[in-house]
Amino acid sequence: MIDILQLLVYGLVLGSVLTMGAIGVSMIFGILRFAHFAHGDFMTLGAYLGLAFISAFGLSAWWALPAAMVGMAVVAVFIDQVLYRRIRRTQPVILLIASFGMALILRSLVQLIWGSDNQTYTSGIQFPWQLDWLGGLRLKPDHLWIMLISLGLVASVHLFLTRTRLGKAMRAMSDNMDLALISGIPAERVIVVTWVIGGALAAAAGVFLGIDTRLHPMMGWTTLLPVFAAAILGGIGRPYGAIAGGMIIGVSMEMSTLLIPAAYKPAVAFAIMVGMLILRPQGIFKGTV
Amino acid sequence: MMELTNIASYLTSFLTFAGVYAVLALGLNMQWGFTGQFNIGIAGFFAVGAYTSAILTTPSSPAYLGGFGMPFLVGLLGAIIASTVLGLIVGLITARLRTDYLAIASIGIAEMVRLFVKNEDWLTNGVRGIAGIDRPLAGTVLDSGFAYLVIVALFVAGVYFLVERAYASPWGRVLRAIRENEPATAAAGKSIAGFRLQAFVLGSAIMGLGGGLYAHFFGFLSPEAFMPLYGTFLVWVMLIAGGSGNNRGAILGAIVVWGVWSGTDLLTGLLPSEHATQAAALRVLLIGVLLQVILVLRPEGILPEKPPKLIARKR
Numbered sequence: 166m167i168d169i170l171q172l173l174v175y176g177l178v179l180g181s182v183l184t185m186g187a188i189g190v191s192m193i194f195g196i197l198r199f200a201h202f203a204h205g206d207f208m209t210l211g212a213y214l215g216l217a218f219i220s221a222f223g224l225s226a227w228w229a230l231p232a233a234m235v236g237m238a239v240v241a242v243f244i245d246q247v248l249y250r251r252i253r254r255t256q257p258v259i260l261l262i263a264s265f266g267m268a269l270i271l272r273s274l275v276q277l278i279w280g281s282d283n284q285t286y287t288s289g290i291q292f293p294w295q296l297d298w299l300g301g302l303r304l305k306p307d308h309l310w311i312m313l314i315s316l317g318l319v320a321s322v323h324l325f326l327t328r329t330r331l332g333k334a335m336r337a338m339s340d341n342m343d344l345a346l347i348s349g350i351p352a353e354r355v356i357v358v359t360w361v362i363g364g365a366l367a368a369a370a371g372v373f374l375g376i377d378t379r380l381h382p383m384m385g386w387t388t389l390l391p392v393f394a395a396a397i398l399g400g401i402g403r404p405y406g407a408i409a410g411g412m413i414i415g416v417s418m419e420m421s422t423l424l425i426p427a428a429y430k431p432a433v434a435f436a437i438m439v440g441m442l443i444l445r446p447q448g449i450f451k452g453t454v
Numbered sequence: 455m456m457e458l459t460n461i462a463s464y465l466t467s468f469l470t471f472a473g474v475y476a477v478l479a480l481g482l483n484m485q486w487g488f489t490g491q492f493n494i495g496i497a498g499f500f501a502v503g504a505y506t507s508a509i510l511t512t513p514s515s516p517a518y519l520g521g522f523g524m525p526f527l528v529g530l531l532g533a534i535i536a537s538t539v540l541g542l543i544v545g546l547i548t549a550r551l552r553t554d555y556l557a558i559a560s561i562g563i564a565e566m567v568r569l570f571v572k573n574e575d576w577l578t579n580g581v582r583g584i585a586g587i588d589r590p591l592a593g594t595v596l597d598s599g600f601a602y603l604v605i606v607a608l609f610v611a612g613v614y615f616l617v618e619r620a621y622a623s624p625w626g627r628v629l630r631a632i633r634e635n636e637p638a639t640a641a642a643g644k645s646i647a648g649f650r651l652q653a654f655v656l657g658s659a660i661m662g663l664g665g666g667l668y669a670h671f672f673g674f675l676s677p678e679a680f681m682p683l684y685g686t687f688l689v690w691v692m693l694i695a696g697g698s699g700n701n702r703g704a705i706l707g708a709i710v711v712w713g714v715w716s717g718t719d720l721l722t723g724l725l726p727s728e729h730a731t732q733a734a735a736l737r738v739l740l741i742g743v744l745l746q747v748i749l750v751l752r753p754e755g756i757l758p759e760k761p762p763k764l765i766a767r768k769r
Contacts, residue, residue, distance in 0.1 A: 200554040202494075202561075251750050258492055258553055262690065263749050265494060269687055270742035276735035390565055393558045401554075428573050435562040439547055442559065446551050 167300045172419045178308045178377060180415025181315035185370035186392035187399065187407035188322060189363030195339030195402035196359045197249075199257040202264040204367055205389030206271040209382060211237040211368025212375040213279050219286055226286040227310065230372045234365040241364025242357055268386065275382045284380040311373045318369060319408055322362065326404065331358055339402055390431055391418065394438035400448025409449055413437070466599045468716060469709075473606035474668045476708035479692045480613050480701060481660030487699040487759070488626060489653040490633035492553045495544070495560030496686040498567040499658045502540050503533035503665025505571060508584045508675050518579040526590035530666040537662020538655055540567075545654040549647040556654075564686065572677040583676025587669050606667055610705065613660055618701050620656075622762045629653050630699075630761065684738060688715060691745045697755030706757060715741060 186208055193201045215233035218224055224232070244267060252259050293303040326332040335355050337345040346352060370392075374384055395414045399406025414434050421433040441448065478496060485491040507529035512521030524532075544563050548556040571578045578584065590605060591597045620626050628649050631639040640646050669675055688711060696707020718740055722733035748755070 194554070200557055202557070248746055248750070252753075255753065258490065259749060259753065261492060261554065261557060262694065263746060265687070265690070266742045266745040266749075269684075269738050270746075273735035273737075273739040273742065277732055277739065281731045281735075390558075390562050394562075397555070397558065426573065429569060432566055432569060435566055438562065439559065442547055442551065442555060446555065 167302060168423070169420070170299065170302050172422065173416060174302070174304060174308060176416030176419035177412065178311050178373075178415070179419060180412035181312050182370045182373045182377070182388070182411075183391050183395045183415050184319065184408050184411030185315060185366045185373065186388065187395035187411045188319070188404045189366045190392055190396045191399065191401055191404050191407040192335070192339070192359050193363050194396070195404075196335065196356060197253070197257065197260065198342075199260040199264065200393070200401075201363070202261065202389070203244075203267040203271060204264075204363070204392065205385035205387075206268045206275075207237060207241065207364060207367035207385065208371035208374065208388060209275055209385030210240065210271050210371070211364075212371030212380050212384065213275050214240075214368065215372040215375060216279070216284060216286065216380060226372065226376050229286075230314070230369065233368040233372050237368030237371075238361040238364040241360040241367075245356065245360045272382050272386065279380075279382075281382055286375055286380075307376050311377065314369070315373070318366065322366075322404060325362075331355065335359065387431070390438075391415075391434035394434040394441075397438050397446075397448055398441050400450040403448065403450045406448055406450035463599060466603050468712070470599070470603045470606050470671050472709045472712040473603070473610050474664050474671065475689060475692060475712055476610050476705045477606075477613055477664035477667060478661055478689045479696065479704040479708045480610075480617050481657045481664065482689055482693050483698065483701060483704045484617055484620070484657035484660060485654055487693065487701075487704070488621065488629040488633065489650055490553060491650060491654055491657075492557040493560045493654070493657070494557055494686055494690070495562070495564035495567075496661055496689050498560070498564030499537045499540060499661035500665040500668070500685060501564075501567050501571060503537045503662030504669040504675055505578055505584070505665075506536040506662070507533040507666035508587045508669045509577075511670070512584060512587055515579075517582070518575065518584065519577045521584075526588075526670060529670070530663060533662045533666030533669075534659045535662075537665065538659045540662075541655040541658025542651075544658075545651040549651040549654070568677060578675075578677075581677060583674060585674045587673050587675070589670050589673075602671060606671070609663065609667060613663070614701055614705065617660075621701060625649075625652075687738075688712075688741070691741055691748075693755075694745065694753075695748050695755055697757040697759060699759030700755070700757045703755050703757035703759075707755065710756070711741075714744065 186204060189207075190201055190204050193199070193204075211233050214236040215226065215229040218229040218232040219226060248263060248267065249260055252263055291305055291307055293305045296302045296304055326336055331354070334345070334350045335358065337350060338352065338355055370388075371385060374388065378384075391414050395410035396407050397410070398413060399408065399410030414437060417437060418430045418433050421430060478500065482493065482496060485493050509518070509520040510522050510524045510532045511526060511529035513523050514521050540563065544556075544559055548559050572581060574580070589597055589602050591601060628639065628644050631642070631644070632646055632649055636646060692707040692711040693704050694707070695711050696705070697703025715737070718737040722736055725733050
């Protein structure tokens with residue numbers, strides 16, 4: 166029993182990371198109509214930007230988080246303006262190829278600057294709290310913080326989407342592009358904001374992953390498949406679905422270690438995704454097919 | 455004299471590699487160039503083909519399933535069948551959906567194949583890999599690197615002939631129609647999902663053949679020897695640079711981009727050896743930038759697609 170609870174905690178932590186990535190993937194798909202394959206490497210670069218701030222200013226990982234988010238938002242908008250904007254007029258699928266190439270460019274940049282070895286934000290082991298009233302469940306402070314900050318970020322995205330004009334414009338564009346453009350929504354501004362949010366959340370996912378495990382140039386790419394699975398499960402183009410999808414995928418991946426070898430964790434995400442594509446490709450919350 | 459033999463053997467190996475990549479690029483052209491299907495799991499189909507052929511043709515070993523000691527052509531046939539089955543599974547799941555879903559599913563399949571190959575020792579010998587995959591004609595006087603190059607070239611020519619015929623046929627016309635205007639093609643009474651599935655499976659089979667040819671050329675397979683992602687990525691750059699939709703472009707792109715890729719290897723080889731990992735990253739960076747430059751400046755590639763002339767009906 167305690168094993169299952171423990172795995173549930175790990176699953177929720179992983180789910181928080183996946184949610185941060187999946188919201189961005191889902192929003193970009195909703196607005197720009199293409200699956201952004203560089204998102205995993207956005208996460209990687211975000212995590213390494215955090216590392217740079219930590220080593221440059223001696224910040225703790227938690228203070229590097231906002232810095233990495235701002236940095237990655239700038240990088241995302243820059244990439245969009247320099248590359249994606251130029252090919253946006255052609256078919257969306259050309260953007261898909263470009264983003265696939267961008268993924269490799271970013272990863273090789275990370276390798277060039279920071280090397281290919283594993284790195285960590287802080288050395289040493291953090292001692293978990295032992296929660297006796299929950300049957301001796303062990304909870305690391307880091308894990309609690311990851312979940313709380315994710316919750317806060319999700320709430321801010323929610324408030325932005327429902328309470329601000331730009332957020333509403335964004336939802337309108339995602340729902341019906343033609344109608345939104347006819348009614349005079351500033352498309353370019355909405356696209357820039359999409360990249361700001363997507364980039365910042367990807368950096369958050371990367372930093373969380375770095376705090377929870379370690380930094381490696383492949384960390385984002387290997388997380389990309391579960392992130393896509395989460396976005397599809399929730400209904401691609403639906404930011405709220407991404408939250409549900411992220412949590413379901415994260416918890417299932419961790420729970421699966423009770424039954425199958427841990428090496429096959431990504432296979433669980435993949436299996437759920439394939440099942441979803443067969444049974445209900447529009448996702449739990451009806452997304453764009 | 456020594457120099458000359460070195461250059462000749464380098465050139466043979468270079469062209470054989472380019473030939474294997476040309477087969478993969480032709481397979482991708484069937485999927486992407488003709489039909490507009492986005493497969494970035496090329497490495498998965500490639501690996502399935504390579505391992506199938508290796509298991510079928512190597513002498514029997516206690517470490518993994520097989521080998522069965524079958525002849526070369528049986529190995530290739532097995533490679534084609536195995537990747538056809540894999541393509542059928544992926545195609546059946548995604549043929550009804552937007553191509554973005556195929557992209558995501560294909561990357562998943564490639565990852566699953568890699569995990570499977572790495573972890574299932576009984577079948578593939580895991581990370582230790584399969585060694586001793588012979589070239590065809592091994593043990594005879596005809597066995598040489600050059601002879602294998604000729605064999606690969608024959609296969610490239612054969613595949614080129616087949617896909618070129620397919621392109622000009624009414625079947626290929628439907629594929630292009632689906633790529634250009636899906637609703638109109640559906641309105642003309644064509645089964646979109648059916649044609650997509652056929653093109654995808656055929657392309658996957660060709661990729662499996664490429665995998666088989668690679669296995670017998672390189673002689674050793676392991677999950678790491680593939681560099682799966684770079685393999686997939688290179689094939690994409692080859693097709694886009696050569697001209698997607700154009701079969702000659704696919705072959706030309708394979709030779710040119712493989713040349714660029716090998717050239718960057720020679721260049722970064724000049725760096726001191728302690729920078730080896732940086733050099734590898736720099737090569738990928740250069741190829742990635744090359745792709746973006748082509749996409750922005752010349753998306754149609756070196757040899758743009760030229761649809762066959764319409765034959766006017768005699769009145």
